Amino acid sequence: MFDKIRVVLVNTxxxxxxxxxxxxxxxMGLNQLVLVDPQRFPDPEANSRASGADDVLANAHVVATLEEALADCVLVMGTSARDRRIPWPVVDPREAADKVLDQLEGTAAGPVALVFGREDSGLTSEELQRCQFHVHIPSNPDFSSLNLATAVQVLAYELRMQSLQRQGQPTKMQKVETTALDNEVPATAEQMxxxxxxxxxxLVEIGFLDPQHPRKLMPRLRRLFGRIHPNVVEMNILRGILTETQKTIGVQASGARRR
Known part of the structure; x- marks a missing residue:
């Protein structure tokens, strides 16, 4: 589906x-790049900044006009940070992602374009009028100018997030450790x-707990560890700390007796 999403950079x-x-x-899984009249391309610096995305650059289409880039598109989104005199439908990146995916999942699915303008001046009013929607990234109003690649990243990220959610796929990766199986096994009641x-x-051996006047120390500790609900690996760590504490107490005690 992402093969039908076209990122169009104008006069970069x-x-x-x-x-x-x-x-x-x-x-973010996009691969269709169209360059409208770029000032310098191909160029070694483009490949250097691509950092491994050389295939996207190698397959990029270079065209002379925006009309040529959009000729077969059924939905066009143009990015804009400026107010325009003519009212136009404006969406944020998340809303834009929804509209793109709605179009691609519909019966009339066709190429969709995300259009980005020049680094210094963006898209002209005439170019924006070729877009059904204008996309505004709600950045800091005191410093609203975004780097071109950053703007592309924002829209591409929202597309990927919305797509994963629609497919019921996780949007975050759980950390997997070598002891992952044990980490998933909670300590049993007997182990607790x-x-x-x-x-x-x-606690008695180190003098922290007075067995004659225990107060409510152990019930409070039970509540604490019950709330945490340690797994098997964590329980082994806790028991190991206790064992090493006893060994240290034993060494200190024997040293005191020798003196």
């Missing part, structure tokens, strides 16, 4: 921005009781 002046845009696209007995023994 710096090849590094083309490379940065290509990298942003590939990060053994830990509480061990903990109480050590």
């Amino acid at each position: 002046s710096h090849p590094g921005n083309i490379g940065g845009a290509a990298r942003a696209m590939k990060n 009781e053994q830990f509480y007995a061990h903990l109480q023994q050590v």
Whole structure:
């Protein structure tokens, strides 16, 4: 589906921005790049900034006019940071992603274009009038000018997030450790009781718990660890700390007796 999403860069002046845009696209799964009358392309700096997205650059289409870039598109989104005299439908990047995906999932799915203007002046009023929607990225009003590749990244990210959610796929990756299986296994009730007995023994040995006047220390500790609900690996760590504490106490005690 993303093969039908076309990123169109108009009259880009710096090849590094083309490379940065290509990298942003590939990060998010987009690959259709169209360059309208770029000032410098191909260029080694574009490849350097692409950082591995050379295939996106190699397959980029270079055309002379915006009309040629949009000729077969059924939906065109143009990015704009400026107010226009003529009212036009304006959406934010998240709304834009929804509209793009709605179009691609519909019966009349066809190429969709995301159009980005010049680094210094953006898209002209005439170029924006070729777009059904204007996309405004709600940046800091005191410093609203975005780097071209950054703007591409924002829209590409929203597209990927919305697409993953619609497919019911996770939008975040769980950290996987080598002991992942054990990490998923919670400590049993028996293991917890053994830990509480061990903990109480050590607290008495180090003088933190007075067995004649225990107050409510152990019930509070039970509530604490019950709320945490340690897994098997965590329980082994806690028991190991208690065991090493007892060893240290034993060494200190034997040293005191020798003196």
